[in-house]
Amino acid sequence: MVPPLALDIDGTLTTPEHTIAPRAFSLLAGWEAPVVLATGKAFPYPVALCQFAGIPERVIAENGGVALADGQLEYAGDPERVDAAIEAFEERGGDLGWDGVDTINRWRETEVAVRRTADEALLRGVAAEFDLQFVDSGYAYHLKSADASKGAALTGVAETLGYEPSDFVAVGDSENDASTFEVVGESYAVANADETASAAADHVLDRGYVDGTLDALRAVRERAVDDA
Ligand SMILES: O=C(O)COP(=O)(O)O
Numbered sequence: 001m002v003p004p005l006a007l008d009i010d011g012t013l014t015t016p017e018h019t020i021a022p023r024a025f026s027l028l029a030g031w032e033a034p035v036v037l038a039t040g041k042a043f044p045y046p047v048a049l050c051q052f053a054g055i056p057e058r059v060i061a062e063n064g065g066v067a068l069a070d071g072q073l074e075y076a077g078d079p080e081r082v083d084a085a086i087e088a089f090e091e092r093g094g095d096l097g098w099d100g101v102d103t104i105n106r107w108r109e110t111e112v113a114v115r116r117t118a119d120e121a122l123l124r125g126v127a128a129e130f131d132l133q134f135v136d137s138g139y140a141y142h143l144k145s146a147d148a149s150k151g152a153a154l155t156g157v158a159e160t161l162g163y164e165p166s167d168f169v170a171v172g173d174s175e176n177d178a179s180t181f182e183v184v185g186e187s188y189a190v191a192n193a194d195e196t197a198s199a200a201a202d203h204v205l206d207r208g209y210v211d212g213t214l215d216a217l218r219a220v221r222e223r224a225v226d227d228a
C-alpha cells in the first residue's frame, strides 16, 4: 500500500510561476492513501485546494497554527503575542508590504506573514524581543510561536487519521518544512529547496517544484508496488 503524504504547497506542488499545474491535481486525486497539505498559507487556501482537487480536507495551515483532519480542528500558537509584535514592528516603521487588500493575512488566525521586501532585520529583532520565531518560507517571512510547527501539527493529524507520523512521506522546499521532515518516515526536498530543508531531508531531488515532487512520488509508488 502507498504511504500517506504530507505535502508542502508553495515551491513543492507549484510551478516556478507559483501556479498549480494540472498534473498536481491528478496526483492528489489519484493517491490511494491520505494526503495532508501542510502549508504556511492561511487556512482557506489549502482547504480550497482540497475542494478543487476533490480530496478530503486534511490540511495544516499557518505553519502548524491551524490543522484540520477528518472533522478535527486544532489550533496552536499565541496569536495575541504575534499581534503585539506586529504592532511594535509597525510602530517602528515596519510595513507588512501587501498592497491594497491584504488577502495574505485577512483570514490568518495564529501568525502573520510579511512580504519578503520588508525590513528583515527589524522583523527579526521584534521576533526575538517577543520570543517568537521568524521563518522565511521563500515566499514570505512569517512571525509565529515557536511551539507551532508543521511537524508538531502533523503528529496530531496523523493520530486523528490512525497513523504514526513515521508512516508519512513528506515533500517540501523550505525551512518551514524541516519540522515535518523530522517527524515523518521519509522526506524529500525538491531541487529548489533552501539549505535548511535540503539538510533536513533524507533525499534531495534532481528536479525542482512540482516536477521534483512527481519524481519522488513516482519512486515511492513504484517501491510500494514492488513491496506488495
Ligand atoms: O505561504 C508561504 O509563505 C509558504 O507556503 P508553503 O508552506 O506552502 O510553501
Ligand SMILES: [Mg+2]
Residues within 6 Å of the ligand: 008, 009, 010, 011, 012, 137, 172, 173, 174
Ligand atoms: Mg514551500
